[in-house]
Amino acid sequence: MEKIIEVQHLSKSFGNHEVLRDIDFSVNKGEVVSIIGSSGSGKSTLLRCINLLEKPSSGQIIYKGENILDDKHDTRAYRTKLGMVFQQFNLFNNHDVLGNCIVGQMKVLKRSKEEAEKVAMKYLKVVGMDKYINAKPKQLSGGQKQRVAIARALSMEPDVMLFDEPTSALDPEMVGEVLKVMKELAESGLTMLVVTHEMGFAREVSDRVVFMDKGVIVEEGTPEQIFNNPTQERTREFLKRTLKI
Amino acid sequence: MSFDWMIKIVSENWPMFLRGAGMTLFISIIGTILGFIIGLIVGIIRTIPMPERGGKRVTLKIINSILGIYIEVFRGTPMIVQAMVIYYGSALLFGIDMNKLNAAILIVSINTGAYMSEIVRGGIISVDKGQFEAAYAIGMTHFQTMINVVLPQAIRNILPAIGNEFVINIKDTSVLNVIAVSELFFQTKSISGINFRYFETFFVASVLYFVMTFTVTRILRYIERKMDGPENYIMYANQMQVETPEDTLRRTQSVNGNNR
Numbered sequence: 001m002e003k004i005i006e007v008q009h010l011s012k013s014f015g016n017h018e019v020l021r022d023i024d025f026s027v028n029k030g031e032v033v034s035i036i037g038s039s040g041s042g043k044s045t046l047l048r049c050i051n052l053l054e055k056p057s058s059g060q061i062i063y064k065g066e067n068i069l070d071d072k073h074d075t076r077a078y079r080t081k082l083g084m085v086f087q088q089f090n091l092f093n094n095h096d097v098l099g100n101c102i103v104g105q106m107k108v109l110k111r112s113k114e115e116a117e118k119v120a121m122k123y124l125k126v127v128g129m130d131k132y133i134n135a136k137p138k139q140l141s142g143g144q145k146q147r148v149a150i151a152r153a154l155s156m157e158p159d160v161m162l163f164d165e166p167t168s169a170l171d172p173e174m175v176g177e178v179l180k181v182m183k184e185l186a187e188s189g190l191t192m193l194v195v196t197h198e199m200g201f202a203r204e205v206s207d208r209v210v211f212m213d214k215g216v217i218v219e220e221g222t223p224e225q226i227f228n229n230p231t232q233e234r235t236r237e238f239l240k241r242t243l244k245i
Numbered sequence: 246m247s248f249d250w251m252i253k254i255v256s257e258n259w260p261m262f263l264r265g266a267g268m269t270l271f272i273s274i275i276g277t278i279l280g281f282i283i284g285l286i287v288g289i290i291r292t293i294p295m296p297e298r299g300g301k302r303v304t305l306k307i308i309n310s311i312l313g314i315y316i317e318v319f320r321g322t323p324m325i326v327q328a329m330v331i332y333y334g335s336a337l338l339f340g341i342d343m344n345k346l347n348a349a350i351l352i353v354s355i356n357t358g359a360y361m362s363e364i365v366r367g368g369i370i371s372v373d374k375g376q377f378e379a380a381y382a383i384g385m386t387h388f389q390t391m392i393n394v395v396l397p398q399a400i401r402n403i404l405p406a407i408g409n410e411f412v413i414n415i416k417d418t419s420v421l422n423v424i425a426v427s428e429l430f431f432q433t434k435s436i437s438g439i440n441f442r443y444f445e446t447f448f449v450a451s452v453l454y455f456v457m458t459f460t461v462t463r464i465l466r467y468i469e470r471k472m473d474g475p476e477n478y479i480m481y482a483n484q485m486q487v488e489t490p491e492d493t494l495r496r497t498q499s500v501n502g503n504n505r
């Protein structure tokens with residue numbers, strides 16, 4: 001299988017506090033990888049390091065055979081290849097729904113307005129938000145905002161989608177609508193890397209599950225292995241705590 | 246009787262009052278706009294993230310400290326003193342004989358610019374960090390992020406402060422009478438110098454100042470409300486399943502029409 005992103009010996013510290021320690025892992029094309037673990041285990045930081053919102057302290061990130069941490073590498077061109085969905089949605093408040101989905105296409109990918117709108121409408125239909133194209137973010141519910149944020153990321157037609165706890169800031173009844181969209185995307189063959197607390201989603205949808213604790217990858221494998229036969233004590237403990245509720 | 250005097254003063258001198266008020270408004274509008282542009286540029290430069298190393302970092306540090314000095318000096322000295330120093334100083338030191346109006350606009354602009362820089366910087370800082378991150382994550386440059394995402398939000402947030410500056414400028418152009426710019430205060434002084442009715446004449450001036458500032462604040466408040474838009478999305482206008490951007494345009498226009 002073709003590796004799209006390969007992380008090698010990645011470490012990240014904030015001051016003296018080491019958040020990630022010697023992380024090695026990779027994402028293959030067409031694969032859905034879920035990263036699970038308790039709060040503060042470094043899952044989000046790992047995701048943010050991958051699209052360089054945080055600068056790794058050491059290690060390498062290889063994207064399609066190129067080291068993106070090289071000074072000469074074009075960070076912005078690389079970022080357009082990764083679609084990022086944030087926990088807090090981060091929709092552009094000054095743009096309406098359609099504007100959110102076309103501004104990146106027009107300014108970064110230099111697409112024409114007509115083309116950008118066509119692409120945006122296509123993905124807004126995918127997430128079921130095509131009826132709200134003139135709504136401003138403040139007029140939408142959390143679930144709607146997150147679906148628009150997914151459409152905005154998809155509109156850039158990225159190679160990999162990164163989800164940073166996409167349902168953690170949502171009311172319980174809105175979690176479903178977002179997970180449904182993500183499930184559909186996963187089934188369409190999109191490469192996805194999902195940091196999540198939704199064990200059901202990780203178990204059902206992902207091809208591979210990575211369990212992180214205290215800045216290291218403790219265990220990774222198929223959902224079957226991780227959820228039914230975890231080999232590590234820490235994984236067992238974490239699952240016992242989360243699945244009991 | 247002072248009320249009769251006021252009517253007499255206004256009826257006799259209204260062209261002078263009007264010209265003075267016009268000049269005051271002109272200087273403060275242009276001064277505020279230019280000051281805002283200066284503030285925008287300085288504010289953007291001062292919020293560029295500092296590179297970790299290299300020549301760029303040194304250049305940025307030097308530029309930042311120069312801008313810092315500009316802001317501190319012009320915020321820390323009275324405009325009336327700045328007016329004297331710049332107007333007479335430019336003639337004495339550089340031999341530039343400035344046109345009084347140009348000098349007035351220059352003084353108001355750079356003075357306002359110093360305040361505006363801090364207002365703009367505050368506005369940029371107040372925009373949620375997530376907005377920057379989302380823009381960077383789709384590959385925008387710092388400049389693109391500013392123009393397309395951050396500044397529109399920052400400017401909306403600082404509109405009340407900009408209005409404040411505008412009102413202050415309308416009032417503070419009165420200090421420009423020290424370099425004999427024929428704004429409202431200067432005109433009023435001239436009129437009262439002829440009729441010796443100081444109270445009545447300046448009372449008329451104060452009414453004129455108030456009318457100007459009050460109108461400006463109302464207009465700005467109206468603009469703010471316009472920019473904010475409605476709280477709720479009007480769904481009844483959005484039942485169409487398939488639509489082209491042309492339909493959307495037509496629909497939004499008709500919706501706006503209905504609301505008015």
